[in-house]
Structures are given as structure tokens and as C-alpha cells.
Amino acid sequence: MAAQPTLLLALDLCGTFVFALGGAWTALRAVRLDIVGVVTLGMVTAIGGGIVRDVLIGAVPPATFGDWRYLAVATAGGLIAFGSSRWLHRLSVPIDVFDAAGLGLFAVTGASKALEYGLGPGQAVILGAITGVGGGTLRDVLVRQVPAVLHSELYAIPAMIGAGITVATIRGGVYGPAAAVIAVAACFLVRLLGVVFGLNAPAPRKAPPAA
Amino acid sequence: MAAQPTLLLALDLCGTFVFALGGAWTALRAVRLDIVGVVTLGMVTAIGGGIVRDVLIGAVPPATFGDWRYLAVATAGGLIAFGSSRWLHRLSVPIDVFDAAGLGLFAVTGASKALEYGLGPGQAVILGAITGVGGGTLRDVLVRQVPAVLHSELYAIPAMIGAGITVATIRGGVYGPAAAVIAVAACFLVRLLGVVFGLNAPAPRKAPPAA
Amino acid sequence: MAAQPTLLLALDLCGTFVFALGGAWTALRAVRLDIVGVVTLGMVTAIGGGIVRDVLIGAVPPATFGDWRYLAVATAGGLIAFGSSRWLHRLSVPIDVFDAAGLGLFAVTGASKALEYGLGPGQAVILGAITGVGGGTLRDVLVRQVPAVLHSELYAIPAMIGAGITVATIRGGVYGPAAAVIAVAACFLVRLLGVVFGLNAPAPRKAPPAA
Numbered sequence: 228m229a230a231q232p233t234l235l236l237a238l239d240l241c242g243t244f245v246f247a248l249g250g251a252w253t254a255l256r257a258v259r260l261d262i263v264g265v266v267t268l269g270m271v272t273a274i275g276g277g278i279v280r281d282v283l284i285g286a287v288p289p290a291t292f293g294d295w296r297y298l299a300v301a302t303a304g305g306l307i308a309f310g311s312s313r314w315l316h317r318l319s320v321p322i323d324v325f326d327a328a329g330l331g332l333f334a335v336t337g338a339s340k341a342l343e344y345g346l347g348p349g350q351a352v353i354l355g356a357i358t359g360v361g362g363g364t365l366r367d368v369l370v371r372q373v374p375a376v377l378h379s380e381l382y383a384i385p386a387m388i389g390a391g392i393t394v395a396t397i398r399g400g401v402y403g404p405a406a407a408v409i410a411v412a413a414c415f416l417v418r419l420l421g422v423v424f425g426l427n428a429p430a431p432r433k434a435p436p437a438a
Numbered sequence: 439m440a441a442q443p444t445l446l447l448a449l450d451l452c453g454t455f456v457f458a459l460g461g462a463w464t465a466l467r468a469v470r471l472d473i474v475g476v477v478t479l480g481m482v483t484a485i486g487g488g489i490v491r492d493v494l495i496g497a498v499p500p501a502t503f504g505d506w507r508y509l510a511v512a513t514a515g516g517l518i519a520f521g522s523s524r525w526l527h528r529l530s531v532p533i534d535v536f537d538a539a540g541l542g543l544f545a546v547t548g549a550s551k552a553l554e555y556g557l558g559p560g561q562a563v564i565l566g567a568i569t570g571v572g573g574g575t576l577r578d579v580l581v582r583q584v585p586a587v588l589h590s591e592l593y594a595i596p597a598m599i600g601a602g603i604t605v606a607t608i609r610g611g612v613y614g615p616a617a618a619v620i621a622v623a624a625c626f627l628v629r630l631l632g633v634v635f636g637l638n639a640p641a642p643r644k645a646p647p648a649a
Numbered sequence: 650m651a652a653q654p655t656l657l658l659a660l661d662l663c664g665t666f667v668f669a670l671g672g673a674w675t676a677l678r679a680v681r682l683d684i685v686g687v688v689t690l691g692m693v694t695a696i697g698g699g700i701v702r703d704v705l706i707g708a709v710p711p712a713t714f715g716d717w718r719y720l721a722v723a724t725a726g727g728l729i730a731f732g733s734s735r736w737l738h739r740l741s742v743p744i745d746v747f748d749a750a751g752l753g754l755f756a757v758t759g760a761s762k763a764l765e766y767g768l769g770p771g772q773a774v775i776l777g778a779i780t781g782v783g784g785g786t787l788r789d790v791l792v793r794q795v796p797a798v799l800h801s802e803l804y805a806i807p808a809m810i811g812a813g814i815t816v817a818t819i820r821g822g823v824y825g826p827a828a829a830v831i832a833v834a835a836c837f838l839v840r841l842l843g844v845v846f847g848l849n850a851p852a853p854r855k856a857p858p859a860a
Contacts, residue, residue: 261641263595264588278494283700285709287496292561350714364791368579369588374791377686384685430683472852474806475799489705498707503772579790580799 234404235336238411239277239290240300242332247273247304249325250366255312257370262309268366269305270298273329276361280337280354284344323422326363330382331389331414334359335407338390339397348394355390356383359414381421389414445615446547449622450488450501451511453543458484458515460536461577466523468581473520479577480516481509484540487572491548491565495555534633537574541593542600542625545570546618549601550608559605566601567594570625592632600625656826657758660833661699661712662722664754669695669726671747672788677734679792684731690788691727692720695751698783702759702776706766745844748785752804753811753836756781757829760812761819770816777812778805781836803843811836 250272251265260268274291281289291297311318337358341351360376360383367374376382392410396402420426461483462476471479485502492500502508522529548569552562571587571594578585587593603621607613631637672694673687682690696713703711713719733740759780763773782798782805789796798804814832818824842848 258584258589259641260588263593267588267594282493282704283710283714288494288555288557288561292494292557292565295558295560298560298564344710346710346714347717349717349720350710353714353720368790369575369585371582371584371793373680373793377689377791378680378682382685383689430681469795469800470852471799474804478799478805493704499705499766499768499772503705503768503776506769506771509771509775580786580796582793582795 234407235339238332239336240296242329243273243297244300244304245325246329246362247301248308249322249329250363251305251308252318252322254366254370255315257372265309266302266305269308270301272362272366273301273304275365276333276358279361280358284341286344327415327418330359330386330418331411334386334389334414335393335410338393342397351394352387352390356386359386381417381426385414385417388417445618446550449543450547451507453540454484454508455511455515456536457540457573458512459519460533460540461574462516462519463529463533465577465581466526468583476520477513477516480519481512483573483577484512484515486576487544487569490572491569495552497555538626538629541570541597541629542622545597545600545625546604546621549604553608562605563598563601567597570597592628592637596625596628599628656829657761660754661758662718664751665695665719666722666726667747668751668784669723670730671744671751673727673730674740674744676788676792677737679794687731688724688727691730692723694784694788695723695726697787698755698780701783702780706763708766749837749840752781752808752840753833756808756811756836757815757832760815764819773816774809774812778808781808803839803848807836807839810839
């Protein structure tokens with residue numbers, strides 16, 4: 228059973244908004260930016276992962292260009308982040324929460340869209356993870372941070388868990404609003420547990436010297 | 439009325455040359471490079487934005503791969519930049535002028551090509567801006583600078599003005615060489631005014647601390 | 650005569666493995682990473698260049714997503730790199746050798762695939778070089794190094810030599826396992842000569858000041 232289009236769209240727009248808001252805040256913490264820079268980085272965070280996914284599965288022009296609501300929602304998130312930037316030092320908890328929510332929403336929608344386009348289950352899990360982490364990775368590269376996915380608390384692993392539950396329930400014929408909520412929540416909770424407890428994936432035995 | 443193919447090609451080749459020259463110079467100011475690096479960064483600046491646009495609208499292989507003149511013109515620009523690198527300290531004015539000209543030319547051709555491929559007017563304006571700023575952004579990422587579009591004097595806004603005039607005149611049925619010149623010139627002048635007067639888009643009220 | 654599909658696949662899988670191993674080692678020398686980061690960067694190095702090529706020639710979803718063996722081989726390379734990271738200080742010679750081998754293999758397969766998709770000989774040489782240097786360039790950007798292709802000992806030039814021999818022998822109707830081995834070996838040897846003797850492409854007469 229393919230994913231329900233309306234459900235996919237609703238989840239995708241939610242993810243776009245929370246990623247634009249959280250992504251713009253994260254960018255503001257790293258570098259000084261003007262309003263164009265803040266909104267641009269919010270949009271890159273919000274729609275970058277989905278664009279990479281759509282290019283890779285051949286769904287061009289990407290959904291975010293074909294439907295004006297994505298651009299409107301992403302722009303709104305970036306503008307709200309710009310307007311609230313003076314309270315930025317109080318926002319580290321909401322930033323982590325919004326980022327974890329966006330990660331879960333996009334992992335689920337990315338995996339479900341990859342299956343719709345005929346990719347295999349393993350590929351769909353990877354594309355779900357790319358949808359979730361891609362936008363933030365592009366933003367980190369643009370503001371010259373090492374992307375969180377490479378060194379941070381559990382980040383790719385929760386995205387693959389959310390995408391994996393999505394693929395399993397779609398293939399098992401039981402995907403629907405309830406399964407989607409479970410998949411998003413699983414990714415969200417594992418990610419937040421990683422942040423709260425500072426969990427990381429295993430690191431090499433001996434730290435290599437910095438170059 | 440669609441854009442005239444010959445006009446589109448002529449503007450595109452002009453933009454490719456000035457961007458390759460200005461882009462290679464900018465790269466030389468930031469890092470020490472050999473001739474391969476200079477020519478590569480000139481080419482990335484010159485054809486990067488158009489390639490991103492073509493991939494996003496589904497026009498693959500990109501025009502720059504299908505027509506050898508793009509690669510020849512971009513290589514020539516990079517080689518001229520390499521040969522003139524000893525006078526680099528005297529070149530800051532020409533670099534800004536060439537960059538502003540390329541920005542205007544690509545914003546106009548990018549927006550016009552996006553309309554040809556059936557995208558909506560809002561999307562065409564954004565794709566015009568991406569065509570204009572994309573190549574320079576890729577170059578800045580490769581030489582580890584924060585991309586100019588994120589923090590600099592008016593950069594994305596003039597590109598959107600040029601793209602917006604293009605979309606409006608094509609939709610209004612009055613697009614032609616005169617309208618194209620006006621759109622390029624509007625972008626060019628707003629960009630240069632930004633450089634001359636150090637104008638920036640509004641920044642957040644309180645500067646966030648650098649990470 | 651088109652390239653032989655089995656030969657193309659065998660060369661491509663070899664290149665994927667050696668690039669994943671060498672790419673993950675290189676990443677470990679630059680930044681501290683956990684196991685997800687090491688495997689991710691090995692995969693990016695191994696399949697990044699081919700994905701860029703496939704997107705540019707319109708072969709989506711990319712071969713690396715359609716055939717699970719690419720992902721399996723790349724993951725294995727990344728895991729072996731992670732497991733051997735404590736001996737990293739002794740590995741600089743193998744890293745250079747593996748990297749040169751991957752460069753040759755990918756330059757040859759990239760050029761041959763571009764011809765198969767109907768691109769001209771000049772474009773095929775450039776796409777072969779992009780396939781060879783693309784993955785390492787993406788990895789370097791993610792770990793905030795200036796990409797080797799921009800400043801290092803001969804890197805793009807050997808890739809273009811390997812791709813050039815491939816295009817010439819395919820067009821001449823004499824391509825086969827022997828020609829492929831010669832093309833890979835030529836790239837491999839020129840690259841290693843560059844590393845051993847510290848050869849670089851010509852640099853500008855006067856070093857520009859760092860920004």
C-alpha cells in the first residue's frame with residue numbers, strides 16, 4: 228500500500244516549518260547573518276533534504292518547487308526565527324526539540340516517497356535518512372560547521388529507525404496515520420535521548436590527532 | 439511568449455565568461471591554488487549555478503555539458519584569471535563589476551529557462567536567483583569562505599529583482615532584447631549600489647556571539 | 650563499441666571499496682568522528698562521485714541506489730577503516746595508493762558510462778574526472794578541508810588522462826579489459842608520481858596573500 232498523499236503532505240509541511248525555524252536559529256548561533264542569510268539558511272535546512280531526495284529518485288522539479296506552500300511555510304519559519312533572534316540564548320531547548328521533530332517527520336516522509344517511486348526497502352531507509360539529515364548538513368556546510376551527523380549525539384541512527392518503521396509498516400500493509408505517528412515519535416524520542424544523555428555512536432579507540 | 443533561444447544563449451555565454459574570470463580571481467584572493475585549481479574554481483563559479491538549475495528543472499544533461507561553447511568560454515575565463523593573477527591587488531573593482539554583471543545575466547537567463555520548462559512565476563524567480571548566486575556559493579564553500587549571499591551587501595535581492603523583471607515581461611508578452619537589457623541592468627545597478635555604499639539587508643537587533 | 654557491462658560493474662565495485670576505505674581513513678586524519686561519521690564519510694567518498702555523474706547524465710535513481718552491492722561494499726570499506734583506525738599513523742602510504750587506484754577506476758568507469766548515455770567525448774572526459782574526484786571533494790568539504798583537487802599534487806590531470814584513454818579506445822573500437830587496465834594504470838601511475846615527487850600543476854607567479 229502506498230502512503231496516503233494527504234498524510235504525506237501534512238507531515239511534510241509540518242517538518243518544513245519546524246526545520247526552517249530550528250535551522251535558522253542554529254545558523255544564527257554560528258555566524259552573523261542579515262535577514263536574507265537567515266531566511267536562506269532556514270529554507271536550505273527545511274527544503275534541502277527533500278530536494279536532494281527528489282533529485283536522486285528522479286522526481287524533478289522537486290515537490291518543494293511545484294507546490295508554493297512549501298516555500299511559504301519555509302519562509303515563514305525563517306522570518307519568525309529572524310524576529311525572535313534576540314532571545315536566542317534562551318532557545319537551546321526548543322531548537323533541539325524542533326530539530327528532532329523535523330528529523331522524524333522528514334525521515335518518515337522521505338522513506339515513504341522513495342518507496343512510492345519504486346526504490347527497494349534498503350534504499351528507502353537510506354533516502355529517508357538523507358531527507359532528514361540533508362538540509363541540516365547543507366546548512367552546516369554553508370556556515371562552516373562540521374555537520375552534526377558526522378560527530379554529534381545519535382543523529383543518523385534515529386532517522387534510520389523512523390525510516391525503517393515506515394518501510395516495514397508500508398510493506399506490511401499497516402501504514403496509516405497511527406503508524407506514521409509511531410515512526411515519527413520513535414525517531415524523535417531516540418534523538419532527544421541522545422541529546423539529553425549526550426549519547427554518541429561508538430568512536431575510534433584512540434583519538435586521531437587533528438590535522 | 440517564451441524567451442528567444444539566441445538571446446538566451448548569447449546572454450548565457452556572456453555571463454559564463456565574466457563569472458569564470460571574476461570567480462577565479464575571487465578564489466585566488468582566498469587561497470593559494472595551482473592552475474588546475476584556478477581553472478576549476480572559475481568553471482565552478484561560471485557553470486555551477488546553471489547546472490543546479492538544470493538538475494532542479496529536469497533539463498539533464500545540463501546545457502553546459504551539451505554545448506561545448508560553455509566549457510570553452512569558462513576555461514578561457516579561468517586561464518585569463520590565472521595569467522593576470524600577479525595584478526590581483528589592483529583588481530578589486532573589476533572583480534565586483536564582473537561579478538555584478540554575471541549575477542544579472544544569470545538571474546535573467548535562469549528565470550527565463552525555468553519558465554520555458556513550465557515552472558510557475560514564483561519558482562522561476564527563485565530559480566533565477568539560484569542560477570545567479572549558485573556558482574559563487576559553490577566556489578565559496580570549496581575555498582572555505584562563508585558564501586557572500588549569506589552575509590554580504592545586497593546580493594540575493596538584486597538577483598531576485600532581475601529575475602522578477604524577466605518573469606513579469608515574459609508573462610506580459612513584452613520580453614525581448616530591450617527587456618532583457620533592462621532586467622540585467624537593474625540587477626547590476628542595485629548590486630553595485632550595495633557594494634559602493636556597503637548596504638546590507640537588515641541584520642538581527644543584537645549580534646549573536648560567534649560559536 | 651559501448652563498454653562491457655560486466656567489466657564496468659567489476660571496476661566500479663573495486664573503486665567503491667578502495668575509495669570507501671581510503672576516504673574513511675582520510676576523514677579520520679582530519680577530524681574526530683564516531684562510527685556513523687566514519688562510515689558516512691567512507692560512503693560519501695565512495696559513491697559521491699558516481700552519484701554526481703549519474704544525476705548530471707540523467708541516470709536516476711543512481712546506479713549505487715539501484716544495486717545493493719555498491720552500498721554493501723562501501724559500508725564494508727568504512728567499517729574496516731573504523732576498525733583499523735588505531736594504526737592510522739602507519740597508513741599514509743596505503744591511503745595514497747588506495748586513493749590513486751580509486752581515482753583511476755572511477756575515471757575509467759565514469760567516462761565509459763557518460764559515452765554510453767550519449768555525451769560527447771570532451772564531456773565524457775570531464776565526467777570521468779568528476780566521477781574520480783567528486784567523492785573525495787564532497788568528503789573534504791564535509792570535514793572542512795580545502796579539496797585536494799584544488800591545490801594538491803597532480804590530481805585532476807591523471808583522472809583526465811585515464812578518462813581520455815578510455816574515451817579514445819572506446820571511440821577507436823579497441824576498448825576491453827586490456828584497454829581498461831592500461832587506462833586505470835596510467836592514471837594510477839601519474840597520480841603516484843605526483844605524490845612521490847611532490848609534483849604540482851603550475852602555480853601563479855606570486856603567491857596571493859591569504860584572506
